[in-house]
Amino acid sequence: MAAEKIELSKRNRLAVAWRSTFIQGSWNYERMQNGGWAYSMIPAIKKLYTTKEDRAAALKRHLEFFNTHPYIASPILGVTLALEEERANGVAVDDVAIQGVKVGMMGPLAGVGDPVFWFTVRPMLGALGASLAIGGSILGPILFFVAWNLIRWGFMWYTQEFGYKAGSAITDDLSGGLLQDITKGASVLGMFVLAALVQRWVSINFQPIVSRVPLDEGAYIDWDALPSGSEGIRTAFEQFNSGLALSPTKVTSLQNNLDQLIPGLAPLLLTLLCMYLLKKKVNPIIIILGLFIVGIGGHVIGLL
């Protein structure tokens, strides 16, 4: 063995991190992310191995089955880089050990990536951006895009470096309480914000009118008695501000009644119904199309 130690430079590691952006590119039903994984490892393999046999063996080793959350692949890549580096320097790290680390980490880590990224960070940033965008503001999409990519790239680079430096010791660290804490914290935050989103953004308005009560004289604006011209407009606003109704009958719709219980009750019930249907393995597409039909039907009969 040569006395000089082969090391992966920061540049090599950056190249791996950049390539791991495309890790899902050749996602396939047979070995899932294997192509993208090998593609990501290529800069490191080139640096660490020089003979054709070693390179071929390394490529084959990294074309084995692999699948996890695409960003969570980064710490695993980091650890694998550390192992490959040791191996290239003559330490006895066999194929089984490398494959073992990959498989051992991908399962539990994917269980963190999905709830944190797909079910907490993206819905929250997405809802924030969307609520701005619905008002026509360009800030909505920009905020979503920039914030997401900063978080994503920061996470990928930092965790890959972390994995590379910690080496195989990372498995002990991660199996501790840290991962559970992150997942639990994300679900607390997620549930809180989702409830707010359900309340604010699911909209159902029941049109039917429950009651029409004639108001007493003086409880509404008597439009005919107003002075004419701008003076009249001023008086009308003053009366409106002092709490006078606009018309002589008080109309209460079903929606007003429901809102007195708590605004957003119907959206909440609808969401719970959707959750129940999804748990019963009803295809989400069917539910979505069904709701459009209910919307059209309900509108035609005057309910919605």
Added chain:
Amino acid sequence: MSIISMVLVVFVAFLAGIEGILDEFQFHQPLVACTLIGLVTGNLTAGIILGGTLQMLALGWANIGAAVAPDAALASVASAIILVLGGQGVNGVSTAIAIAIPLAVAGLFLTMIVRTLAVPIVHLMDSAAEEGNFRKIEFLHIAAVCMQGVRIAVPAAALLFIPAESVQAFLTSMPAWLTDGMAIGGGMVVAVGYAMVINMIATKEVWPFFAIGFVVAAMTDLTLIALGALGVAMALIYLNLSKMGGSSNGGSNSGDPLGDILNDY
């Protein structure tokens, strides 16, 4: 639409298709894809509003395992193109969304086809690995990525070839009860995305936070950022408190005084 706009729309569609599988930069999310298509066709505001509205529907659509979620990429791109061709601007948003939903299903099947087509590609990679041929593996991988882009770019280009007049005639021929009804349906459909996410993260432990969130949102005018800050604070407090209660394993000797009292009770 000018040739340049058309080329740019197809390019955006290509990016969205790639992202539909990569899930990295988020070009396939409606908020980004619809805005970009609005931008390159000179309908920026309508594109942003469509993107925001569709994003609310698509919040819970995620690529996880074998779960069936509609394809955000095709839904965003197709609805944005229809919105632009329809020429109704902001008013066409709800109709465009209703049309986009079935297309999201079609996109799903296209994804499955491409993922199957990728199987022979990795077999070619195996033989390239045998020779230690880096170039070939890189080429094959990039080809697979492009295949995902083409998945959305081709339907987008096909939509562009439908004359704008026919799209407009179709859209204006829809009666008001239908378009209004679809808008109302759209308001309810948002619930499906939320339900998908809640199903994924809900445990007995975190349901109380759902109740708090709902009531706080109903009874205050706090903005989403304020609510997010509250949520982060609560998550941190909760994590710390559950640690103070001793080991989080539970059980009778948890070192949690209140728990012990309750157990003895």
